Amino acid sequence: MLDPDDKAFLTDLFDAAITAANAETVLRGNLPEKPKGKTVVVGAGKGVAQLAAAFEELWGEPVEGVVVTRYGYATPCQNIRVLEAAHPVPDAAGLVAAVALLDSVSGLGADDLVVALITGGGSALLPAPPDGMTLEDEQQLNDALLASGAPISVMNAIRKHVSRIKGGRLAMAAFPAQVVSLIVSDVPGDVPSQVASGPTVPDDADQAQALAAISSWNIDVPVHIVEHIRTNPAPSPSDPAFGGHQVDVVASARLSLEAAAARARVLGIPAVLLSDAIEGEAREVAKMHGAMTREVLMRNQPFSAPCVLLSGGETTVTLKGAGRGGRNTEFLLSLAITCDGLTGFTALAADTDGIDGSEDNAGAFIDGQTAGRLRTLGHDPSALLAQNDAWAAFDALGDLFSPGPTGTNVNDFRAILIK
Template sequence: MDKANGTNTASDREILLALFDAALAAALPEGKFKDRLPTPPDAAKGGRTIVIGAGKASARMARAFEEEWGHPCEGLIVTRYGHGCETQHIEIVEAAHPVPDQAGLDAARRILELARSAGPDDLVVCLMSGGASSLLTLPAEGLTLADKQALNSALLKSGAPIGVMNRVRKSMSAIKGGRLAAAIAPARAVTYLISDVPGDDPAAIGSGPTIPEASDPETVLGLMRTWGIEITDKLEQVIRANTVAGEAIPGQEVHMIATPLMALKAAEEKAKTLGLTPLILGDAIEGEAREAGNVFAGIARSASEHGLPAAAPCVLLSGGETTVTVRGKGRGGRSVEFLLALAIALKGLEGVSAISCDTDGVDGTEDNAGAWFDAALLADAASRGLKPDDYLANNDGYSFFSALDRLVMTGPTLTNVNDFRAILVR
């Protein structure tokens, strides 16, 4: 901030990255357990603290829990390849995401065994975050790992929202949809969640391994038909047979320690220190990424030209999880797809820039968190012979922003509260 005239002299890129950094900091698990710790088990009775969990943030959650717990503990966490970290007592294993592999299957079996080993004097701490649906893969009876891999691939290509994907996944799982909670009983269980789903529904985060939910085969089959997921005779039989009542289990607690809204609120406060008027448009934005880009372009244009819904200098913040229906063969995730559609719709509008990133540091399957652009983007692309519409048609936002040196690279952040988007209007 230039104190002499009250204007912000930072570049668009600096401001956008500062907002993203603030959001990420709020999503980290460090310091989030101390006011929510349970009573330790009675050591005189041989009570153990068993820590289990899964997700892209789970390893960092395990490390943070260890630091704040201050008592003996043991356990097993499964996270995505490259998302592990050092812990003192809790074992960390890595597996594939978003399509599961044998390592995830082996880890899920071991985690279920640990849950079943817990007795009435034990405490089971469950650490769950986004990504657990793929990482904690244990097919229901009658299905193989290959069946689950094919299902996950079909779901990812369908364009279905995360809630639909997780509803389908848990219907064919031996561990999701509260089945892990049933295995823990009668031990005490405390679940800590980092939310990556619109609405922060605990049953949807990682497909709710410790959140009991009644099965509804007809609804699941209907969702699969709606989103074009093939229903083989075997899948239908498994879905109808793999039912649970979903009754609440006494003695189990659930705590939400980080959410998309918490991240957006942190970015909101950062924006104020930068002399900007922040406006949170929502923490649960869903739908096709490119369509969302078109909608947000209209809002940004209104802010720029009419001062509505906020007057410049302002920043429009949003979160949630958009989807991409894969039509091309490009290297684009949902963040760069949104951003490319937004840039095309804005047509180089002066004074408007934007960033869109996945808070786990990985947009889709590539090595970038997302990307950013300013008003010069389309002119830069034209000077290099790049046609943005062609890249969008091929779902190739990654290659487009890479060629223009506008990717955002963080590496794995070891947290995950889904998409972060900021549109700066100056």
């Protein structure tokens, strides 16, 4: 059985990370100057409703606009409409939301201000297939990207070429209004154009790069979508329509991990922040973390115990089986196998939005006896991992971590407490 004190400690660190990305906290010092004209708020993502409500409270004057979040993640606003749609697979409600955002910024003047609140998850929530394509096309593309194991930067380079709203197109629709993008980053490196496929922030990834990514990652993209990418360039950052726009990353994995590290030190445990931008296959990233955990436990290097190892970023899962689970539970199951039989550590990995994959848990807890407990229950840890069925493993153990929607999204949170 997992040590309840260790679980409480790791949960405390997770809570500190979430608090650092609290909507009111991150917006308070980042409000733009008020315009001569009207203020229109648009946005998308799993934490956008909380941002919109906080913005209304802090702005102090009437605003209008519309934002879209995942089903079950809505928070009431005074004047901003909050719509809900599906994530991670787009649905018809997302189509309606994308049109509503584009409509809300049309016909604005140079004295008007558009405030774009963008958080992770916004890409799936804003399906807007270009002329000649359907929602089913975008769903098929999304499924292929999610199954490919490609990093988020590759996915977004492709997605933005098959959309009427991504890749800066929402900002172009607002021209000549001033656009200020306030972004909660869930991507490694905190590149603004990568968050939610950059509806208000274009990037330099061109058609050739998108097509090369499809080929090099062997992504199963239908021929007609490939042809569309080949013949339809995405907006360029040098387009005059983006002149004078302001882009600020107001919350990120780095800031949240630093808050967790500070909390650990208050609780008497030295913290080591490994990186906030780790990418790669979840099960392989786990092996690296496991090797480091073993080194600390057995040789007291490269860090001295006790300590807590913290890391963030966005791992990926290449789907090979039909199981349930997300990248954080897959990371943990691989870590449990890597560190099978070790004593003296407990780990938590969780998605900071409160949902890991398609289930209702954010992640799970493990220690060195997790794999052994699974075998006692009649489960083969390696077989479960091969089927991408980490959720079933931790559900059987009762070790899922389910805090519910957090109101933010700054990517993965991983903490390994070493006694």
